[in-house]
Amino acid sequence: xxxxxxxxxxxxxxxxxxxxxxxxxxxxxxxxxxxxxxxxxxxxxxxxxxxxxxxxxxxxxxxxxxxxxxxxxxxxxxxxxxxxxxxxxxxxxxxxxxxxxxxxxxxxxxxxxxxxxxxxxxxxxxxxxxxxxxxxxxxxxxxxxxxxxxxxxxxxxxxxxxxxxxxxxxxxxxxxxxxxxxxxxxxxxxxxxxxxxxxxxxxxxxxxxxxxxxxxxxxxxxxxxxxxxxxxxxxxxxxxxxxxxxxx
Amino acid sequence: xxxxxxxxxxxxxxxxxxxxxxxxxxxxxxxxxxxxxxxxxxxxxxxxxxxxxxxxxxxxxxxxxxxxxxxxxxxxxxxxxxxxxxxxxxxxxxxxxxxxxxxxxxxxxxxxxxxxxxxxxxxxxxxxxxxxxxxxxxxxxxxxxxxxxxxxxxxxxxxxxxxxxxxxxxxxxxxxxxxxx
Numbered sequence: 001x002x003x004x005x006x007x008x009x010x011x012x013x014x015x016x017x018x019x020x021x022x023x024x025x026x027x028x029x030x031x032x033x034x035x036x037x038x039x040x041x042x043x044x045x046x047x048x049x050x051x052x053x054x055x056x057x058x059x060x061x062x063x064x065x066x067x068x069x070x071x072x073x074x075x076x077x078x079x080x081x082x083x084x085x086x087x088x089x090x091x092x093x094x095x096x097x098x099x100x101x102x103x104x105x106x107x108x109x110x111x112x113x114x115x116x117x118x119x120x121x122x123x124x125x126x127x128x129x130x131x132x133x134x135x136x137x138x139x140x141x142x143x144x145x146x147x148x149x150x151x152x153x154x155x156x157x158x159x160x161x162x163x164x165x166x167x168x169x170x171x172x173x174x175x176x177x178x179x180x181x182x183x184x185x186x187x188x189x190x191x192x193x194x195x196x197x198x199x200x201x202x203x204x205x206x207x208x209x210x211x212x213x214x215x216x217x218x219x220x221x222x223x224x225x226x227x228x229x230x231x232x233x234x235x236x237x238x239x240x241x242x243x244x245x246x247x248x
Numbered sequence: 249x250x251x252x253x254x255x256x257x258x259x260x261x262x263x264x265x266x267x268x269x270x271x272x273x274x275x276x277x278x279x280x281x282x283x284x285x286x287x288x289x290x291x292x293x294x295x296x297x298x299x300x301x302x303x304x305x306x307x308x309x310x311x312x313x314x315x316x317x318x319x320x321x322x323x324x325x326x327x328x329x330x331x332x333x334x335x336x337x338x339x340x341x342x343x344x345x346x347x348x349x350x351x352x353x354x355x356x357x358x359x360x361x362x363x364x365x366x367x368x369x370x371x372x373x374x375x376x377x378x379x380x381x382x383x384x385x386x387x388x389x390x391x392x393x394x395x396x397x398x399x400x401x402x403x404x405x406x407x408x409x410x411x412x413x414x415x416x417x418x419x420x421x422x423x424x425x426x427x428x429x
Contacts, residue, residue: 007403010410014381016388045410049382052360053367056272057265062282066264066289070253234258 003034013042114175119211121172121181122192122229131190132168132183142169142182150180152224154195155247163187164240175199175225184240189232191240198225217241256296263305264289266384267312273379274316274372288315306390309380313394359421366416374409381406 003009005028011017012025029035058066125131134145139156146153149171158166163186170181172194179196198220209216217237218227226244228237267288271281288311295311367375380386380394391406392399 007407010407011388011403014388014406041414042410045414046382048359048363049367049378052363053383054272054364055265055383056269056278056281058268058285062268062285063264066286067261069286069290070256070293 003032003038005032005035006038009035009038010042013039115209115211115216117174118192118194118216118227118229119214121174121194122214125170125181125183125192126190131170131192133170135168137166137168139166142166145169146171146180149178150195151177152180152195152197154180154182154193154224154226155221155244156182157244157247159184159240159243162239162243164191164243182244186230186232186236186240189230189236191228191230191232191237193240193244194227194229195224198223219245221245252296256293259304260289260292260296260308263308266305267308269383270309270376270379271312271316273367273375274313275319280316280319284312284315284319287319288312291315303390303393305384306386306393309384309386310394310396313376362420363417366413366420369416370409370413373405374412377402377406378409378413 005025008017008021008025009029012022017025029039134142136142136145137158137160139158143153143156146156146169156166156169158164160166165185167183167185167190170183170192172179172181174194175196176199177196179194182193182195184191184193214229214231215234215237216227216229217234218225219241220226221244226241228241230237264285268281268285271284271288272278275281275284288308291314292308292311367378370378376395377391380391386394388399388402388406391402395402397405
């Protein structure tokens with residue numbers, strides 16, 4: 001690796017150069033066999049490391065310990081995965097409760113495919129030209145539209161006065177059933193509120209998590225599981241969730 | 249609801265896995281990494297108020313690294329017996345035997361295991377930049393912030409680390425008697 005350009009080739013490989021420099025470097029690589037070999041080696045090393053290197057995730061018991069040690073009252077919601085149970089049980093310190101905790105901690109993993117489904121549905125809708133199947137801010141239009149198309153009939157209301165405009169609804173296949181999606185516009189954010197029949201896979205009353213920069217906030221009302229997905233802030237989703245929960 | 253705690257949980261704790269993984273690769277062992285993560289999270293919480301939330305991950309990883317070095321110094325001071333020098337490049341080479349034992353040969357058949365061991369055996373300076381760049385996908389600027397070094401240093405160290413790992417890999421795999429692949 002003696003070519004004077006080797007560091008620039010590396011920087012290019014790491015995505016650290018602008019378009020002009022990138023072009024220069026690519027031209028150089030075409031001419032320089034040494035740098036071509038280097039680029040190949042960088043690629044191979046990266047692929048091998050990303051595929052094979054152990055990734056040590058925080059063990060649940062350690063995360064619980066870390067959270068317990070933090071000053072201040074724990075957040076009662078499920079924040080970023082596991083804090084609800086660890087928070088609710090903080091200081092309990094009983095072996096039986098620890099055992100119960102261990103049992104519950106695997107649940108988020110079980111729910112993960114559902115999170116994937118929610119995420120991809122939301123992203124697909126954002127990318128498509130039609131994030132809604134039925135365009136209406138009138139609950140008397142949207143609610144009947146769900147009938148026959150979805151397995152649940154969620155509460156529907158427009159909250160334009162509070163800043164959450166009902167844009168319409170959509171049907172999605174989710175959790176092995178036909179789920180209903182309410183679509184709200186809040187400022188620049190589009191918020192999908194998924195509703196499906198509770199089957200016990202997601203047993204938390206309130207639950208918030210982040211995934212790829214998007215926030216998922218879920219709750220249960222009666223026999224219906226709700227999950228709001230958006231890039232809006234935590235408070236903004238909380239407010240909408242509370243509004244929906246108050247629909248008579 | 250305590251606002252600081254809430255903000256800490258939403259902004260910092262999502263990076264707990266990254267912090268722990270980094271601690272594990274720095275410490276070369278599980279027990280030490282546990283303590284480092286615990287201490288780092290507390291330190292992070294104390295410093296959190298002053299934080300401008302631009303790059304929480306790099307900031308947290310920098311704290312993890314500082315805690316790791318503090319713990320390392322304390323252990324060295326406590327034990328009169330000197331521990332292996334973390335920064336000695338020969339340290340890595342010493343862990344890879346020239347004449348592999350039968351067990352070692354079997355291990356070399358397993359690429360994943362070999363790679364993990366080679367990365368473990370790299371000098372700490374190399375190991376950390378590799379993990380930060382290839383696994384945590386930090387930018388040069390972020391890595392510079394974590395290891396408290398100029399970007400130029402990050403670039404040259406990363407180049408050396410990659411070349412070193414590649415060299416060791418070829419040495420190990422091709423040096424194995426009757427290499428299987």
